[in-house]
Amino acid sequence: MDQVMPRLALEYFGLVFIAIMGVLQIVAAYNDLIGVSFFSRKIYSYLFAASTVGPALAGFFTWHLRNPFGVIQGREQFGFFMLALTIAFIFTLATSSLLKKKRLQGNYAQQDGLEALREVTFFQALRHRFGRKQ
Amino acid sequence: MSADERLFLWINGFAGKLPLLDEFLKGIANDYFFIVSSCLVLLALWFGTREIHQREKNQKAIIGASLSLGIATGIVGIFNFFYFHPRPFIELPTNLLFYQPIDSPLLPNFPTDSSFPSHSTAIVFAIAIAILLADKKAGIILLFLASILGFSRIYVGIHYPSDILAGAAIGAATAFLIFRLIRILEPWPSRLLRLIRRSYLA
Numbered sequence: 001m002d003q004v005m006p007r008l009a010l011e012y013f014g015l016v017f018i019a020i021m022g023v024l025q026i027v028a029a030y031n032d033l034i035g036v037s038f039f040s041r042k043i044y045s046y047l048f049a050a051s052t053v054g055p056a057l058a059g060f061f062t063w064h065l066r067n068p069f070g071v072i073q074g075r076e077q078f079g080f081f082m083l084a085l086t087i088a089f090i091f092t093l094a095t096s097s098l099l100k101k102k103r104l105q106g107n108y109a110q111q112d113g114l115e116a117l118r119e120v121t122f123f124q125a126l127r128h129r130f131g132r133k134q
Numbered sequence: 135m136s137a138d139e140r141l142f143l144w145i146n147g148f149a150g151k152l153p154l155l156d157e158f159l160k161g162i163a164n165d166y167f168f169i170v171s172s173c174l175v176l177l178a179l180w181f182g183t184r185e186i187h188q189r190e191k192n193q194k195a196i197i198g199a200s201l202s203l204g205i206a207t208g209i210v211g212i213f214n215f216f217y218f219h220p221r222p223f224i225e226l227p228t229n230l231l232f233y234q235p236i237d238s239p240l241l242p243n244f245p246t247d248s249s250f251p252s253h254s255t256a257i258v259f260a261i262a263i264a265i266l267l268a269d270k271k272a273g274i275i276l277l278f279l280a281s282i283l284g285f286s287r288i289y290v291g292i293h294y295p296s297d298i299l300a301g302a303a304i305g306a307a308t309a310f311l312i313f314r315l316i317r318i319l320e321p322w323p324s325r326l327l328r329l330i331r332r333s334y335l336a
Contacts (some may be wrong), residue, residue, distance in 0.1 A: 016170060023174050027182035036181075053174070059171055061161035064232065071165065071245075074207065074253065081173065113331035114181065114189075125334045 009069050009080055015056045016084035022052030024092045035104060035117035035125070036096050097121035138296045142222050145288045145295070150230035156290075160231050163286035165254060172261045172276060176200075179265070179272060180336070188269070193336055195268030198316050202260035202309040209304050210253045219250040221292060228291040245292065252293050252301030255284045259305030264297050267313045 028037040029045035039045050059066075072080070100121045109116035109125045116125045149156060161167055178194045183189035197248040223230045234246075247253075258280040266273025316323050330336035 012166065019170065019174055020177065023177050024181065027178055031182050031184055057167070059170060060164070060167040063164050063166050064160060073258070074165075077166070079167070081170070085177075109334075113186070113334060113336055115186070116334050122334055129332070 003014045005070060005072075008067055008072050008078065011059075011067070012072055012077065013084050015059045016081055017058035017088045018052045020085055020088035021092055022049040022054075022056065024088070025049045026053070028096075031114065031118075033114060033117040035100060035119070035121040036092065038092075038096055038099055040103070093122040097123040138294050139222075139226060141295045142288060143226060143265045145285070146222070146229050146291050149231050149291060156231055159286040159289050162282055163232065163292070168258055168279065168283045169254060171279075172258055175272065175276060176261065176265070177281055179269065183269075189336075190324070190327055191268045192265075192272075193216055194316055195264050195313075198267075198309065198312045198328075199261045199264035202264050202305070202312045203257045205312065206256040206260040206305045206308045207253065209308065210251055210256050210301070211249055213300075217250065218248045219294075219297075221245065221249045223291050230291040232290045232292055249293055250297045250300060251304055252284070252287060252297040254295075255280070255287065255298050255301030256305040256308075258283055259302040260309045260321045261305075263306045263309035264313065265303050267297075269308070283331065302314075 025038060025045045026049040027033065029042040037045050038048065045128075061075065070097055096101045101124075103119050104124060107124070108121045120128070143291060176199060179192045180189075180196050183192050209230070222228050223233075262273060262276035262280045265276055280302070284302060287293040288295055327336050
């Protein structure tokens with residue numbers, strides 16, 4: 001039983017992480033947030049999302065078939081969810097900033113908020129705001 | 135036998151007769167699938183709403199939903215502290231689809247907390263009602279799915295109907311109160327969102 005909990009927690013964390021990455025790619029494609037997307041074409045974002053969110057949700061749906069023993073308590077679920085959310089978020093912003101750095105170089109965010117990420121990456125937007133002005 | 139117990143036995147009496155429906159409702163009823171799905175919907179609404187005015191409305195609702203689910207959890211905890219009601223599979227002859235048989239040597243693998251009120255139902259109703267107040271379409275879908283979750287937890291044998299109703303009422307009432315509170319606290323929620331917008335995350 002002692003071995004079950006860490007494995008379940010890791011599985012829960014992994015599935016949430018994958019699902020959040022997929023959802024962020026769906027919304028990036030749908031909302032034209034080029035600066036957050038990993039891909040240059042929307043269709044690739046949707047395919048990526050389908051191949052991550054789908055299996056992750058299927059994993060949760062079939063949880064008790066695969067894990068007949070042990071449970072993750074509510075407080076632990078909350079903790080692992082927030083951890084996965086934070087890491088998936090940082091990973092997505094860092095990866096998309098790296099992948100889109102050259103393509104969006106020279107752009108300047110005209111607006112505040114998410115609208116800025118239609119023109120620049122997250123880190124470019126932050127640099128324009130807080131860093132050296134170009 | 136109370137009406138609650140009779141209704142439980144009637145609904146739970148269908149369990150085990152249709153294997154496909156059993157598997158579907160077992161997937162819905164587990165502690166992870168629907169709660170994580172609801173949170174993913176919140177994430178999608180936060181970033182995915184195109185129109186700025188509607189997005190701001192949704193984002194306030196999401197802040198409200200997050201607060202509501204935390205407060206609803208606290209209220210359920212207080213109920214559990216003062217009142218314990220055993221799960222139906224402890225008290226009644228139940229078609230238990232979900233956990234190991236209660237005489238299994240591999241215990242514990244079933245919940246030992248109070249059946250009343252349903253915590254997961256309180257959470258999903260808090261989220262659904264909070265979103266319904268800002269975005270009807272998304273809210274109605276979430277509310278429909280929350281109702282299926284509630285039903286499935288009776289069907290698989292882990293809650294009485296009264297547990298589900300109480301959980302739904304706690305979640306809904308909390309969401310309404312938080313919605314009102316956010317309105318009263320204006321312009322602070324808008325200022326908070328503006329601050330988040332300045333860091334390009336809203």
